[in-house]
Structures are given as structure tokens and as C-alpha cells.
Amino acid sequence: MIISILAVLFTFGLVIFLHEFGHFMVCKLVGIRVEEFSFGFGRELAGFTRGDTRYSVRLVPLGGYVKPAGENLEETAEDGKPEEPARPAEPAARAPYEYFAKPWYTRLGVVFAGPVMNYLLAFALFSGVILVMGAPRPSDSAVVGDVTQGYPADAAGLKPGDKIVSVDGKAVATWEQMADAIHSRPEKEIALVYEREGASAEVKLKTRLASGAGSNGVIGIAPGVDYQRVPLLKGLRMGAYQCWYWTAFTVKTLASNIHKREKPDLAGPIGIVNIVSKAAHSGAADFFFLIGLISVAVGFFNLLPIPLLDGGWALLYLFEGVSRRKLTAGLMKYINAAGMAMLFAILLFATYNDIMRIVSSHSAKKAAAVQEQEK
Numbered sequence: 001m002i003i004s005i006l007a008v009l010f011t012f013g014l015v016i017f018l019h020e021f022g023h024f025m026v027c028k029l030v031g032i033r034v035e036e037f038s039f040g041f042g043r044e045l046a047g048f049t050r051g052d053t054r055y056s057v058r059l060v061p062l063g064g065y066v067k068p069a070g071e072n073l074e075e076t077a078e079d080g081k082p083e084e085p086a087r088p089a090e091p092a093a094r095a096p097y098e099y100f101a102k103p104w105y106t107r108l109g110v111v112f113a114g115p116v117m118n119y120l121l122a123f124a125l126f127s128g129v130i131l132v133m134g135a136p137r138p139s140d141s142a143v144v145g146d147v148t149q150g151y152p153a154d155a156a157g158l159k160p161g162d163k164i165v166s167v168d169g170k171a172v173a174t175w176e177q178m179a180d181a182i183h184s185r186p187e188k189e190i191a192l193v194y195e196r197e198g199a200s201a202e203v204k205l206k207t208r209l210a211s212g213a214g215s216n217g218v219i220g221i222a223p224g225v226d227y228q229r230v231p232l233l234k235g236l237r238m239g240a241y242q243c244w245y246w247t248a249f250t251v252k253t254l255a256s257n258i259h260k261r262e263k264p265d266l267a268g269p270i271g272i273v274n275i276v277s278k279a280a281h282s283g284a285a286d287f288f289f290l291i292g293l294i295s296v297a298v299g300f301f302n303l304l305p306i307p308l309l310d311g312g313w314a315l316l317y318l319f320e321g322v323s324r325r326k327l328t329a330g331l332m333k334y335i336n337a338a339g340m341a342m343l344f345a346i347l348l349f350a351t352y353n354d355i356m357r358i359v360s361s362h363s364a365k366k367a368a369a370v371q372e373q374e375k
Contacts, residue, residue: 003280003281004273004276004277004280004281006280007276007277007279007280007287008273008276008277009061009062011276011290011291011294012062012063013039013040013061013062013063014121014291015063015118015121015291015294015295015298016062016063016064016298017039017063017064018117018118018120018121018295019063019064019114019115019117019118019298019299019302020037020063020064020065020066020114021064021117022113022114022115022116022117022118023066023068023110023111023113023114024037024066025113026109026110026113027066027068027099027110030102030106030109030110031096031097031102032068032069032097032098032099032102032106032110033052033053033068033069033070033097033098034052034053034066034067034068034069035052035053035054035067035068035069036053036054036056036065036066036067037053037054037055037056037064037065037066037067038054038055038056038057038058038064038065039056039057039058039061039064040057040058040059040060040061040062040063040064041058041059041060041062041063041065042058042059042060043058043059044056044057044058044059045057045058045059052069068098068099068110069095069097069098069099070094070095070097070098070099070100070101071099071100073100073327073328073329073332100327104317104318104320104321105317105321107313107317108314108317108318108321111310111313111314111317112310112314114299114302114310115298115299115300115302115303115310116299117299118295118296118298118299118302119243119295119296119299121291121292121295122242122243122292122293122295122296122299123239123240123242123243123292124239125239125288125289125291125292125295126238126239126240126242126243126289126292127235127236127238127239127240128239128288129285129288129289129292130230130235130238130239131230131232131235131236132285133227133285134227134228134229134230135227135228135229135230135234135235135238136225136226136227137225137226137227137228138175138223138224138225138226139175139223139224139225139226140174140175140176140223141163141174141175141223141224142163142164142165142172142173142174142175142177142178143161143162143163143164143175143223143224144158144159144160144161144162144163144164144194144221144222144223144224145160145221145222145223145224145225146160146221146222147159147160147220147221147222148220148221148222149274149357149358150220150357151208151218151219151220151221152205152206152207152208152219152220153205153219153220153221154220155205156192156203156204156205156219157203158192158194158203158219158221159196160224160282161196162194162195162196163194163195163196164178164192164193164194165193165194165195165200166192166193167181167182167190167191167192168181168185168190168191169191175223182207182217182218182219183210183216183217183218184217185207185217186207186208186209186210186215186216186217187206187207187208187209187217188206188207188217189204189205189206189207190204190205190206190207190217190219191203191204192204192205205219207219208220242292243296246293246296246297247296247300250296250297250300266346266349266350266353267350267353267354269347269350269351269354270351270354270355270358271350271353271354271357272294274354275290276290276294306339306342306343307335307336307338307339307340307342308336308339308340308343309339309343312335312339316335
């Protein structure tokens, strides 16, 4: 439990803090005054002020917070009083170090800095794991490397490390042989004989029809991973490719969901915590690789054109640059309200998915146990 809690705090703290650190660094580089930069949220535990910036460590170590001067269109950094409405031909009177005193393209650089830091973190972690452990390759052994929650293998009690010996009485020696046997039996009951810690056992389960993969049957297992040493430059290229691959995979999946009008399989806080906890117990390589995946996901999600996210701000600043019309406090009020509603809806939907996965998994395991007792 303690390892899981520490792993979750470390993962979210690192990924979100570096995201905010990107915003902070670009603000400093372009001359925007930063009033506060904190690690964590909630009550301040310790801090100091250097120059115009208050640096602090706060109670909840999940990420960070950056407050640029003059980031609120309704206030100035000087006195916090509402500004007088400005005519379109003249900008509001702002100090040169304020956020909204900077040109739209400068603010664009600030908002993009957060996702860029997420991708740099992912690149460093992917490359580091590959260079230290070697290039990951699916193992050819018929040994279960991972079990997907809520799938037939999970309900039947299969675990990582189990070695599949036979499928429907036919001996299998490699992962390919085992996979072919399972794929050829879509939505049908199959019998698996497996070995665990030197003891053999048999389990019967019904395969699912694979999503988006023709008519193959699946049970929700993945192969283990073997590692092969690679030179420095190749390892760095592979790390960069991982960033590209997972981003492209996310885009293709979302596009497919929209085109086919399918419900996206989003993971919310509960699901992510569960995944991080499992990775923390499976080894350092899996754990740091997962942090890279989460960092890519956070960077990509923040680039979406949703109000309150970096992508939403970027879209507004591009509109400002193209139309040459300043953003107004009235407009931002409605946009921010819409963004808050959208983000809350996404959070609820993802959390609902997490809960349903847990319920489905428990129900399937209970049904499998009852079925086994009735035999």
C-alpha cells in the first residue's frame, strides 16, 4: 500500500510539476513576472520569496502551480482593481511585465511550454529505459506478461507469469501458436492448461470478439517483454519514436471512435491510480516507462482545443493574432465556464468507465467462481 501511494504521488507530482515548470521557465525568459511558483497544492508548508516570485512547497504534492502577473483580464498586476474598458483601437493600460501585456505569439509560447516539457520528460524516460534495459520486444514464450482488467482471462484468474501449456488439448510451445489457437475461436469456450509455480491447472473461459481486429477471439492477455541492448543514438531515436507512436495511436483511436460513433475507453483517476500501482510493483523499467506514457497523455490532452487547457488558450491567442482583436473579460467569462463544464463532464465520464471496469471485473470473477463450484 505504501509503495502504491508513493508511486502515485511521485508520478503525478513529477508529470504535472514539470508541466508547470515549462510555463514558469518561458515566463521568465520572455520577461513575464511570476508572482508565485509552488510545488503541490493546498496550504503552504514552506517557502521563500526571491525577487518578485514566491517559491513554496504545499501540502498536497500532486503537481505545481504558476501564477503570472496580470493573467486575469479583469485585473491589473499593480492594484488588482478592474480595468476600464478599452476601445478596440487602444490596448488596456498594463505594465510591460504582465501576461496580457505581451503579444499573442509570446503567450502562445508560454502555453505550449507545458506540453513540450511533458514530451521532453517522456522522451528522457523512454530513452533512459531503452538504454539501460535494452530495446523491448514481445517475448515468444507462451508466458502471460499482463492481464487486462475485465477480460475473460482476468475473470478466470490468470495472472502474469502463468505459462500456457495447451489450448483445447493442443500443446503450444510459443506465444504465436497459443495466440493463433485463441484467435481462431471467437466468442467460444476454450480450455487452457497453464503452469504456475510448478503446478498445473485447467481453466475454461469464453473468448471475446476483438475490437477493431476482424473476427479474432481474445481473452485479454499480453506477452512478456524481452530486452536487447542498443547503442546510444539508436536508443535516443527509439525514445523519440515512442513519443510519436503513442501520440499517433491516441489520435487514430480517437478518430476511429468519432467515425464509428463508439464510446472512447478513457481511464480516469481511479483507473490511472490502479495502473500506476501495478507498474510500481512490476519493476522499475515498467514503472518509469508508464510515467513516460502518462506524460505523453498529459501533454497531448493539454493540446486539445478545450477551454482552460493549453490548447484552448492557444486557439484563442491564434484567433487574436489573425483577427487582431483583443480578448475581453466578458468573452473569457463564457469561454471559461464552457471549458469548466466540458472538463467536468470528461472527468465524470472517465470515472464512470473506471467504476464500470471494476464492477465488470468483480462480477465476472464471481460468476466464474460460482460456475467452477457447480461443476
